[in-house]
Amino acid sequence: MNEQDFREFVAARSPALLRTAYLLVGDWHRAEDLLQTALTRTYLAWRRLGEIEAVEPYTRKVLVNTATSWWRRRWHGERPTEVLPEAAGPDGADALLARDALWQQVRLLPTRQRAVLVLRYYEDQTEAETARLLGVSVGTVKSQTSRALGTLRTRLGDHTLEGVMTR
Amino acid sequence: MTALEDALRRSMDGQVAVLPAVADQADRAIRGAGVIRRRRLVTGALAALVLLAGTAAALGGHGEPRGLPAPPADRPTVGVTTPAQVTPDAPPVVDILSASVRDGVRIWRAADGKEAALYGRPSTTVVRLDDAWLAVDNEWNLVLLRLDQQPRVLFPGVRQVAVAPGTRSLAWRTDSVMSVGTVTSDGLLVTERSTVAPANPETGPVLYTGKIVLLGGALNRGKDDEHDFWTPADGNYVRTAAANDHVVRVFGRRPDSGRLVGIVENPDGSQCLAELEFSSGMRVLRRSCDLDGYGFAGSLSPSGRRLALDLNERPTGPAHLTVLDLDALFTVPKPAVVSFGVTFAGFGWETEDSLIGTQGRELFRIQPSTGGVTPLRVPGLNPDPGAAPLR
Numbered sequence: 001m002n003e004q005d006f007r008e009f010v011a012a013r014s015p016a017l018l019r020t021a022y023l024l025v026g027d028w029h030r031a032e033d034l035l036q037t038a039l040t041r042t043y044l045a046w047r048r049l050g051e052i053e054a055v056e057p058y059t060r061k062v063l064v065n066t067a068t069s070w071w072r073r074r075w076h077g078e079r080p081t082e083v084l085p086e087a088a089g090p091d092g093a094d095a096l097l098a099r100d101a102l103w104q105q106v107r108l109l110p111t112r113q114r115a116v117l118v119l120r121y122y123e124d125q126t127e128a129e130t131a132r133l134l135g136v137s138v139g140t141v142k143s144q145t146s147r148a149l150g151t152l153r154t155r156l157g158d159h160t161l162e163g164v165m166t167r
Numbered sequence: 168m169t170a171l172e173d174a175l176r177r178s179m180d181g182q183v184a185v186l187p188a189v190a191d192q193a194d195r196a197i198r199g200a201g202v203i204r205r206r207r208l209v210t211g212a213l214a215a216l217v218l219l220a221g222t223a224a225a226l227g228g229h230g231e232p233r234g235l236p237a238p239p240a241d242r243p244t245v246g247v248t249t250p251a252q253v254t255p256d257a258p259p260v261v262d263i264l265s266a267s268v269r270d271g272v273r274i275w276r277a278a279d280g281k282e283a284a285l286y287g288r289p290s291t292t293v294v295r296l297d298d299a300w301l302a303v304d305n306e307w308n309l310v311l312l313r314l315d316q317q318p319r320v321l322f323p324g325v326r327q328v329a330v331a332p333g334t335r336s337l338a339w340r341t342d343s344v345m346s347v348g349t350v351t352s353d354g355l356l357v358t359e360r361s362t363v364a365p366a367n368p369e370t371g372p373v374l375y376t377g378k379i380v381l382l383g384g385a386l387n388r389g390k391d392d393e394h395d396f397w398t399p400a401d402g403n404y405v406r407t408a409a410a411n412d413h414v415v416r417v418f419g420r421r422p423d424s425g426r427l428v429g430i431v432e433n434p435d436g437s438q439c440l441a442e443l444e445f446s447s448g449m450r451v452l453r454r455s456c457d458l459d460g461y462g463f464a465g466s467l468s469p470s471g472r473r474l475a476l477d478l479n480e481r482p483t484g485p486a487h488l489t490v491l492d493l494d495a496l497f498t499v500p501k502p503a504v505v506s507f508g509v510t511f512a513g514f515g516w517e518t519e520d521s522l523i524g525t526q527g528r529e530l531f532r533i534q535p536s537t538g539g540v541t542p543l544r545v546p547g548l549n550p551d552p553g554a555a556p557l558r
Contacts, residue, residue: 006193103179106175106179
């Protein structure tokens with residue numbers, strides 16, 4: 001694989017990878033930074049990856065691992081909070097608001113739980129593949145998923161949840 | 168699938184329905200990779216700083232690289248300092264690492280004008296060690312390379328290495344241990360002191376004075392890098408990186424003053440070029456905030472007076488090589504800056520007034536005093552992309 005192959009890979013796959021990066025870190029600038037890191041490391045490993053089929057899994061793994069590593073958590077700060085966004089009003093505050101409320105809560109989840117949700121529900125990765133990408137066991141993926149969904153249910157409350165789910 | 172799971176899918180899809188435009192990702196990744204390789208090539212004293220305001224433009228009359236952007240029109244051309252010591256098209260006066268990361272290590276030696284194939288494995292790091300070289304290969308072996316001798320593996324599992332300039336002393340880290348030691352004249356590595364390595368696997372030696380080890384991230388990306396120090400004579404490494412959180416990037420250490428040159432972040436998120444105390448806390452001694460758009464790459468001239476660095480035209484725009492006079496930068500309101508309006512995948516200082524940069528497999532001599540950028544075609548020198556001076 002040569003430099004032109006790399007450029008073609010970046011052109012073809014960057015939009016999808018950038019979307020995942022955004023969902024992992026919750027900010028477009030940081031997502032760009034994260035993707036740039038992943039692509040740089042991919043290019044460093046380019047010759048060793050051997051075949052094009054190995055590239056995207058490698059890049060994705062770097063993306064996820066970098067996003068969930070401890071120093072990046074320090075970098076953008078989890079900013080956990082007990083103050084929840086206002087719930088959608090009973091008069092039908094629209095679904096967009098409710099959906100945003102859900103996203104706001106996803107952003108407040110611990111990094112690894114958020115990563116599990118992104119991989120499972122945005123990327124439609126299997127539990128096994130999610131475990132492989134995160135370097136954890138399938139059991140951990142299951143427990144993190146369960147915990148994250150439970151947290152979302154608790155934090156959103158019945159009212160907002162209803163708005164989210166009936167959209 | 169529960170309703171909440173379904174809502175999650177919709178929520179995430181909605182969040183990323185519209186993508187921001189991002190340009191040059193491949194170029195930036197390739198350039199970033201070049202920076203990493205180059206940083207690993209330059210022994211202890213790699214590096215430098217970035218800086219400032221009203222720049223200058225100057226692509227000399229000869230040798231403008233093909234397809235490169237013109238110098239930014241809003242940056243006045245201003246010459247900087249001493250006359251060139253090297254004829255523009257003369258062969259390099261320093262060794263050139265002509266290949267390392269692809270098929271193996273080749274070094275073009277200025278002494279005899281020949282290229283020597285020293286190692287058959289791709290290597291992410293090559294640094295000078297007195298009259299030999301050290302490489303970290305693609306299996307993470309620290310390898311001693313000598314002319315006319317077989318490569319010798321000194322230590323396995325090495326992630327980062329820095330050599331004290333002009334000595335045979337080095338600092339290195341593995342996954343779990345960080346050490347300092349010496350390579351004897353008969354090619355043996357003698358470990359002198361070891362300690363537990365930093366928890367951050369990306370943090371390791373980037374500069375070693377022979378007494379103090381500066382720790383940083385190999386990627387040198389800023390923000391998510393941490394900076395710290397280890398003084399082996401004082402005992403084990405104790406993490407004090409939090410005291411250095413204001414430091415975004417360190418380019419190197421000035422040999423004249425011993426100060427570090429780097430980029431610091433202000434509370435409002437803006438960044439400045441600064442000289443820093445070489446100790447934990449990394450106190451800012453001098454600061455200039457006239458420039459912005461600092462790129463990842465930077466290199467201090469041999470004297471430490473000048474800094475060559477990438478300045479991004481805009482946050483996601485191309486990075487153009489710029490040369491600054493640091494003493495002027497910190498003392499004059501609008502110091503002269505030479506902007507070449509050119510992007511190089513790699514660059515490094517050859518002499519006090521000459522740099523060598525690479526674009527693909529082409530080498531260029533870059534001379535701040537004239538603003539000249541001259542293609543270098545030297546018989547026997549066959550650079551791979553990412554080739555760089557090896558001081």
